[in-house]
Amino acid sequence: MIPMSLGEIAAVVGGALYGAPEPVVDGPVEYDSRKIRAGGLFVAFVGEKVDAHDFAAKAVADGAVGVLGSRPVPGVPTIVVDDPRHALGLLAREVLRRLPALTVVAVTGSSGKTSTKDLIAKLLATAGPAVATTGSENNELGTPYTALKVSAATRFLVLEMGSRGVGHLRYLCEIAPPDVSVVVNVGVAHIAEFGSVDGIALAKGELVEALSASGLAVLNADDDRVRAMASRTTARVVLAGESSSSDISGTDVVALDAGRFGFTLHVPGAAPVPVRLAAAGRHQVGNALLAAAVATHAGVTPDEIATALGDPAGLSTRRMDVFDRADDVTVIDDSFNANPASMAAALRALVDVAGERRKIAVLGFMAELGEYERAGHEEVGRLAAELGVDRLVAISEQAAPILDGAAAVASWGGDSVLVTDQEAAVALLRGSLLPRDVVLVKGSRYRTWDVADALRAEVSDK
Numbered sequence: 408m409i410p411m412s413l414g415e416i417a418a419v420v421g422g423a424l425y426g427a428p429e430p431v432v433d434g435p436v437e438y439d440s441r442k443i444r445a446g447g448l449f450v451a452f453v454g455e456k457v458d459a460h461d462f463a464a465k466a467v468a469d470g471a472v473g474v475l476g477s478r479p480v481p482g483v484p485t486i487v488v489d490d491p492r493h494a495l496g497l498l499a500r501e502v503l504r505r506l507p508a509l510t511v512v513a514v515t516g517s518s519g520k521t522s523t524k525d526l527i528a529k530l531l532a533t534a535g536p537a538v539a540t541t542g543s544e545n546n547e548l549g550t551p552y553t554a555l556k557v558s559a560a561t562r563f564l565v566l567e568m569g570s571r572g573v574g575h576l577r578y579l580c581e582i583a584p585p586d587v588s589v590v591v592n593v594g595v596a597h598i599a600e601f602g603s604v605d606g607i608a609l610a611k612g613e614l615v616e617a618l619s620a621s622g623l624a625v626l627n628a629d630d631d632r633v634r635a636m637a638s639r640t641t642a643r644v645v646l647a648g649e650s651s652s653s654d655i656s657g658t659d660v661v662a663l664d665a666g667r668f669g670f671t672l673h674v675p676g677a678a679p680v681p682v683r684l685a686a687a688g689r690h691q692v693g694n695a696l697l698a699a700a701v702a703t704h705a706g707v708t709p710d711e712i713a714t715a716l717g718d719p720a721g722l723s724t725r726r727m728d729v730f731d732r733a734d735d736v737t738v739i740d741d742s743f744n745a746n747p748a749s750m751a752a753a754l755r756a757l758v759d760v761a762g763e764r765r766k767i768a769v770l771g772f773m774a775e776l777g778e779y780e781r782a783g784h785e786e787v788g789r790l791a792a793e794l795g796v797d798r799l800v801a802i803s804e805q806a807a808p809i810l811d812g813a814a815a816v817a818s819w820g821g822d823s824v825l826v827t828d829q830e831a832a833v834a835l836l837r838g839s840l841l842p843r844d845v846v847l848v849k850g851s852r853y854r855t856w857d858v859a860d861a862l863r864a865e866v867s868d869k
Contacts, residue, residue: 408432408433408434408435408436408448408502408555408556408557408558409433409502409505409506409557409558409559410431410432410433411431411432411502412428412429412430412431412432413426413427413428413429413430413431413432413472413473413484413486414428414429415428416432416448416475416486416498417486419497419498419501420475420486420488420494420497420498421488421494421497422475422486422487422488422494423486423487423488424484424485424486424487425479425480425484425485425486425487426473426483426484426485427484430472430473430484431446431472432446432447432448432472432473433446434446434447434448434470434471434472435447435448435555435556436448436450436495436498436552436555437449437450437466437471438450438451438452438459438548438552440459440462440463440465440466440469443466443469443470443471444470445470446470446472447470447471447472448471448472448473448474448475449462449463449466449467449471449473449474449475450474450475450476450491450495451463451474451475451476451477451480451491452491452492453477459476460474460476460477460478460480463476463480463483463485464480464482464483467483467484472484473485473486474486475488475491475494475495475498476488476491477489477490477491492547492548495548495551495552495555496547496550496551496581496582498551498555499550499551499552499554499555499582499583500551500581500582500583500584502554502555502557503554503557503564503583503584506557506559506561508562509557509561509562509563509564510562510563510564510586510587510705511564511566511583511584511585511586511587512527512531512563512564512565512566512585512586512587512588512589512701513566513568513579513580513583513585513587513588513589513614513617514527514565514566514567514568514589514591515567515568515569515570515576515588515589515590515591515611515614516590516591516592516593516594516611516627517591517592517593517594517607517611517746517748518591518592518594518746518748518749518752519591519592519690519693519694519748519749519752520545520567520568520569520591521542521567521726521743522686522691522694522726522727523589523591523694523697523698524539524540524565524566524567525539525726526686526694526695526697526698526716527539527565527589527697527698527701527702528563528565529698529715529716529718529720530698530699530701530702530705530707530711530712530715530716531562531563531565531701531702531705531707532563532715533702533707533711533715534562534563534702534705534706534707535562535563536558536560536561536562536563537561537562537563537564537565538553538556538557538561538563538564538565539553539564539565539566539567540553540565540566540567541553542724542743544567545566545567545568545569546569546579547575547578547579550566550568550579550582550583551582551583553566554566554582554583563705564583566579566583566585568580568614570610570611570613571775572610573606573609573610573613574610574613575610575613576610576611576613576614576617577613577616577617580613580614580617581617584617584619585614585617585618585622586618586621586622586623587622587623587624587625587701587704588614588615588617588618588622588623588624588625588640588642589614589625589626589697589700589701590611590612590614590615590624590625590626590627590633590636591627591633591693591694591697592627592630592633592748593607593608593611593630593632593633594607594746594747594748604632605632608632608633608635608636611633611636612636612639615636615637615639615640615642616639616640618640618641618642619641619642620641620642621642622640622642622643623642623643623644623645623701623704624636624637624640624642624643624644624645625645625647625697625700625701625704626644626645626646626647627646627647627648627693627697628646628647628648628649628650628652628653628654628656629648629649629650629693630648634646645700645704647693647696647697647699647700648693648696648697649692649693649696653696654675654700655672655673655674655675655696655699655700655703656672656673656696657670657671657672657673657682657692657693657695657696658670658671658673658679659671660689660692662689662759663683663684665687665729665737665760666687666688666729666739666756666757666759666760667683667684667685667686667687667688667691668684668688668689668691668692668759669681669682669683669684670682670684670692670695672696672699672709672712672713674699674703674709677708677709678709680709680710680712680713681713682695682712682713682716682717683713683716683717684716684717685716685717685718685719686719686727687727687729687739687756687759687760688727688752688753688755688756688759689752689755689756689759690752690755690756691727695716698712698716699712699716702715724740724743725740725741725742725743725856725859726741726743727739727740727741727753727756728740728741729760730863732862732863734840734842735842735843736840736841736842736843736844736845736846736862737760737761737764737843737844737845737846738845738846738848738859738862738863739753739756739757739760739845739846739847739848740848740856740859740862740863741753741756741847741848741849742771742848742849742850742855742856742858742859743856744851745770745771745773745849745850745851745855746773746775746776746783746851747773747776747783747786747787749849750770750773750787750790750849751787751790753847753849754768754787754790754791754794754796754847755794756847757794757796757845757847758794758795758796760845761845764843764844764845765797765798765841765843765844765845766794766795766796766797766798766845766847767796767797767798767799767800767836767840767844767845767846767847768791768796768798768799768800768846768847768849769800769802769832769836769846769847769848769849769855769858770787770791770799770800770801770802770806770809770847770849770850771801771802771803771806771849771850771851771853771855772784772802772803772805772806772850772851772853773787773806773850773851774851774853775851780808781808784806784807784808784809784811784812785808785809785811785812785815786812787809787812788808788809788810788811788812788813788814788815789812789813789815789816790812791809791812791813792812792813792814792815792816792818792819792821793816793819795819795821796813796821797821797822798821798822798823798824799813799821799822799823799824800823800824800825800826800832800835800836801823801824801825801826802826802827802828802829802831802832802850802853802855802858803826803827803828803853804825806825806850807825810823810825829854829855829857829858830857832858833857833858833861833862836858836861836862837861846862848862
């Protein structure tokens with residue numbers, strides 16, 4: 408964080424300061440007392456089971472300058488506010504206001520936003536120091552927390568922004584007003600909160616509505632609902648995708664090794680450049696083109712873009728992480744989260760990686776689908792069968808409709824198994840995996856990654 412005194416911070420967040428105003432916060436802002444470093448600010452939340460104010464004294468002993476909380480802590484410099492989370496947003500907004508040379512890039516979408524965010528951050532880092540959302544800390548806490556990691560030297564701030572209802576993105580954009588807004592796609596993720604796909608499109612479009620006339624909207628040219636968002640902003644619009652109407656486009660898409668793809672990148676005013684993606688999955692082509700559009704805006708050359716996109720470093724964990732085990736089994740760990748669109752992309756990646764090898768999909772429950780829950784799971788099962796997945800393993804009764812969907816495909820020659828939990832899935836796999844099998848592990852955040860972690864225990868060095 409940029410240096411600010413406790414007195415300044417108290418004034419920004421409208422808090423009462425208990426302690427001297429002079430000490431300066433010039434270290435990281437943390438809400439986990441175990442991560443406190445010298446010069447930092449500790450934010451104390453009151454949870455259902457833990458009151459972080461109880462750790463305030465230790466945080467200061469470990470180097471924190473003071474505490475931002477909802478009650479005074481005896482003997483500890485404390486800025487007291489009614490709502491520490493809201494105050495964190497106010498502080499982040501002020502820090503960003505004091506850095507006019509900083510470019511804020513906001514990314515949203517129903518699926519693929521984390522991968523796109525990672526690619527954007529990787530490309531922008533070639534042009535200057537960049538800070539980006541870790542994993543998918545993309546909510547009312549994660550957005551200001553990430554924004555407060557910037558320093559005076561930071562040139563780019565790349566924020567993944569999630570939404571579970573109309574108005575959520577608008578609020579996040581008040582904390583971190585974007586200079587560049589990127590919309591990846593509109594799908595059925597979290598449809599229970601939005602009510603319909605059109606409701607999702609309405610909410611996602613808040614990201615482009617937050618732009619000023621001097622901003623840039625980077626929109627997926629291959630998604631009609633995203634393209635339509637061009638009418639909701641006065642900012643400049645750049646379309647990126649495989650469509651012939653794209654401003655930044657990709658052509659001649661070809662399959663490479665291990666489920667990775669290449670394409671030819673077209674940027675106005677530059678010669679076409681071949682790109683070989685490090686990230687696995689056909690869907691990464693579209694993500695890469697959106698990232699290329701942002702990077703081009705920042706002055707990154709097509710050759711630099713191609714080089715960075717071919718480097719596997721910097722990608723988030725548990726997202727299309729392909730690794731080999733000592734017994735020649737390949738695992739695709741895409742276990743962080745799931746919705747029907749990302750499940751479809753992962754299943755297609757499984758087919759691309761496996762080729763003629765045996766294909767096994769271990770799939771967990773997809774959350775927050777509301778009335779679409781059963782249909783969404785059946786749709787995934789049908790696609791798996793149509794793609795020729797050899798074995799489907801569904802974890803828990805909630806995921807059982809996946810198997811029903813596969814069984815409805817008369818031509819499918821594979822088999823399906825319903826297991827009760829992650830441990831049962833691991834036991835099944837350990838007793839049935841054969842050399843050269845390819846296993847996809849994916850599901851919403853109900854510990855599906857335990858399966859991937861168990862399989863990772865025997866990663867080879869090759």
